[in-house]
Amino acid sequence: MIVLIVVVFIGLFLYEAPGLVAKEFWRELAVFTLLMLLGLFLSILLASGVELPYVESIWVELFMGLRKMLASGS
Amino acid sequence: MAQELISPRQLTFLVISFTIGSWIVLPSGIEAWQNLWLLILFALGQALGFVYLSLFLFRRYPGKTLFAVHEFVYGPVLGKLISLLFLWFFLQTGAGALAVFVTLLKTTVFTDTPDLALLLPWVIIIVYGCRRGLEVIARSNEPLVLATVGLILVSVFLVLNAFKAENLLPLFNQSLATVFWNTLGIAVFPFGQNVLFLMLLPQVNRPQKVRGAVLRGMVVAGGLLSLLQFLAVGVLGRTGELFVFPTIEFYRMIIIGQVLTRLELIPLLNFLTMGFIKIMLCLYTLAVGTAQILELRAYRPLVLPLGILILVFARQIYPSISLHLHYIEEVQPLVSLFFCFFLPMLTLGVSFLRGGAQQEMAS
Numbered sequence: 001m002i003v004l005i006v007v008v009f010i011g012l013f014l015y016e017a018p019g020l021v022a023k024e025f026w027r028e029l030a031v032f033t034l035l036m037l038l039g040l041f042l043s044i045l046l047a048s049g050v051e052l053p054y055v056e057s058i059w060v061e062l063f064m065g066l067r068k069m070l071a072s073g074s
Numbered sequence: 075m076a077q078e079l080i081s082p083r084q085l086t087f088l089v090i091s092f093t094i095g096s097w098i099v100l101p102s103g104i105e106a107w108q109n110l111w112l113l114i115l116f117a118l119g120q121a122l123g124f125v126y127l128s129l130f131l132f133r134r135y136p137g138k139t140l141f142a143v144h145e146f147v148y149g150p151v152l153g154k155l156i157s158l159l160f161l162w163f164f165l166q167t168g169a170g171a172l173a174v175f176v177t178l179l180k181t182t183v184f185t186d187t188p189d190l191a192l193l194l195p196w197v198i199i200i201v202y203g204c205r206r207g208l209e210v211i212a213r214s215n216e217p218l219v220l221a222t223v224g225l226i227l228v229s230v231f232l233v234l235n236a237f238k239a240e241n242l243l244p245l246f247n248q249s250l251a252t253v254f255w256n257t258l259g260i261a262v263f264p265f266g267q268n269v270l271f272l273m274l275l276p277q278v279n280r281p282q283k284v285r286g287a288v289l290r291g292m293v294v295a296g297g298l299l300s301l302l303q304f305l306a307v308g309v310l311g312r313t314g315e316l317f318v319f320p321t322i323e324f325y326r327m328i329i330i331g332q333v334l335t336r337l338e339l340i341p342l343l344n345f346l347t348m349g350f351i352k353i354m355l356c357l358y359t360l361a362v363g364t365a366q367i368l369e370l371r372a373y374r375p376l377v378l379p380l381g382i383l384i385l386v387f388a389r390q391i392y393p394s395i396s397l398h399l400h401y402i403e404e405v406q407p408l409v410s411l412f413f414c415f416f417l418p419m420l421t422l423g424v425s426f427l428r429g430g431a432q433q434e435m436a437s
Contacts, residue, residue: 012378020375028375031368035379042386055166056392056401063405 001047009040079279082287084212087219088355089268089291090298094222095352096171097264097299099178099319099345102402103256106248107315108241111303116257118296121265122289128418129285132275134425140272140418141366147425156417157367161360163413165380167267168356169387171349172196176388177395178345182322182338193385200350201381204358205374208277211354218347225340226298232328232337233305241311242304259407264299265292266414273359318395357381 013036020029045052080088106113135143140160145153176192184192203211248256271288278284306314306324314320321341328337360380365373392398 016375016378025371025375027368028370028372031364031370032375032379035376035383039379039382039386043382046386046389052390054390054393054397055169055387056397056405059405059409060397060401063408 002044005040005043005047009036009043012036077277078207078209079277080208080212080274082278082280082283084216085271085274085278085284085287086291086294087215088212088274088351089271089288090295091215091219091222091348091351092268092270092355093264093292093295094298094344094348095264095267096174096345096349098302098348099321099341100174100402101299101303101320102259102263102406104315104320104399105403106252106256107320108243108307108312109245109248109253110256111300111307112245113253113257114260114296114300114303116253117260117265118292118300120257120261121268121296122292124261124266124415124418125268125288125292126285127422128269128272128415129288131418131422131425132272132281132284134422136281137276139274139276139362139366140269141363143272143421143425147421147428154367156421157363159417160413161363161367164270164356164360164363165384165387166391167270168353168360168384169391171353171356172384172388173391174398175345175349175353177398178319178322178342181318181395182342189389193388196350196353197381197385200354200357200384201377203354204361204377204381208274208358211351211358215351218351222344222348223294223298225344226302229302229305229325229340232330232334233309233324235330236327237305237308238311239308241308255407258411259403262407262410262414263402265296266410268292269414269418270355270359272418273363274355318399353384357384360384 013033016032017029020026020032042052101110103110103113103117131140131143132138135146138146141153141157144156147153148156172193175196176189179192180187180189203214268288268291275281275284275288278287302321306320309324309327310317310320314324317323319341322338325338325340326336329335357377357380361373361376364370364376364380370376392401
C-alpha cells in the first residue's frame with residue numbers, strides 16, 4: 001500500500017512540476033513540493049495504521065478542559 | 075493571478091449552495107427539534123446582522139480579499155498569522171463536509187464500501203473543478219442549485235399525505251438558554267460560514283451589488299432550510315430528533331400510491347450537489363488564500379496537494395458520528411463564532427482605530 005501511495009505521489013508530482021519549471025514558477029514549485037511531501041507523509045502514516053489524533057476530538061478536549069478550568073476558578 | 079469574474083446572481087447562487095451544503099442532511103440545533111424550523115429564521119436574522127457588519131470590511135477595502143485586508147490592517151506578520159487561522163478554518167470546514175458525505179453514504183447506501191473508494195472520486199472531481207476556476211464553479215453551480223430548490227419545493231407536495239400539523243406542537247417548549255444557544259449554533263453554522271465569501275467578493279463583476287447578492291442568497295437558503303425542517307417535523311414528529319440524518323428519514327416516509335416510495339434519494343442528491351459545491355469552494359479558497367499569503371503568482375498548482383490534504387483530514391475529522399454531533403452541539407458554536415464574527419469584527423474595529431476611514435472617504 002505504501003509503495004502504491006509513493007508511486008501515485010510521484011506520478012502526480014511529475015504531472016504538475018514540469019509545467020511549473022517551464023514557466024519558471026520557482027516559489028510555486030517549492031510550495032507545491034512542500035504540500036505534496038506533507039500529503040505523502042500523512043498518507044503514509046494513515047496507511048501504516050499510525051493512530052493520528054482526530055481534529056474534533058482535540059477541539060472537544062480543549063473546550064472541556066477550558067470549561068473545567070473556568071468551573072474550578074469560579 | 076488571473077482575475078476570474080462572476081456575476082452577482084452567480085454569487086447569490088453560490089451563497090445558497092454553500093449555506094445549504096451539509097446542513098441539509100445534518101442539521102445543527104437538533105436539541106430544539108420541534109422548534110428548529112423557527113430557530114432557523116431567528117438565526118437567519120442574527121446571521122444577517124453578522125454578515126452585514128462583515129460586509130463593511132469589503133466596503134471599506136473594495137477589491138481586497140479578507141487576507142489582503144488582514145495584512146493592511148494588522149501589518150504583514152500578524153495579518154498573515156490571522157489569515158493562517160482562517161486557512162485552518164476553511165480546511166476544517168471542507169474536510170468536515172467531506173467527512174459527513176462519507177458517513178452519510180456509508181450509513182445509507184454504500185454500507186460496505188471502503189471510505190477511500192468514496193473519497194477518491196469525489197476529491198478528483200473537486201480538484202478538477204477548482205483548477206478550472208471560480209467562473210466554472212459558479213456556472214456549474216447554477217443548474218445544481220435550481221435542481222435543489224426545485225426538489226425542495228416539490229417535497230411540499232410529496233409529503234402532503236404524511237404531514238400532520240399536530241406534530242409541530244408543542245411550540246416554544248424550550249428554555250430561553252436552549253433557544254439562545256441553538257440559535258447561535260445555527261447562526262454560525264451554516265450561515266456564519268459565509269465569511270468564506272469575503273475571499274471571493276473582489277471577483278464579483280459589479281461590486282456595488284455584492285451586499286444585496288450575499289444577503290439575498292442567505293435569505294433564500296434560510297427559507298429553504300426552514301421549510302425543509304418544517305416538513306420534517308410535520309412528518310416525523312418528536313421521533314425526528316432521534317435520527318442522525320432526519321431529512322433522509324423524513325423522505326423515507328413518503329408513500330404515494332405505492333408507486334412513489336423510498337425517496338431518500340432526494341436529500342441525498344441535494345447534499346451531493348450542494349455539498350460538492352461547498353467542498354469545492356472551501357478548496358478553492360484554501361488554494362487562493364495560501365497563494366496570497368505566500369505571495370505566489372498562481373493558485374492552480376496548489377489545488378492538487380491541498381485536495382490531498384482535505385482528503386487526509388476528512389479521514390481524521392471525527393472518529394464517530396456521535397462525537398461529531400457532540401462537537402456540533404457543544405463546541406462548534408464557539409469555534410465558528412470566533413471565525414465568523416469575532417475576527418471580522420476585530421478587523422473592522424482595528425481598521426477604524428487605524429484610520430482606515432480616510433481611505434474609504436477618499437475612494
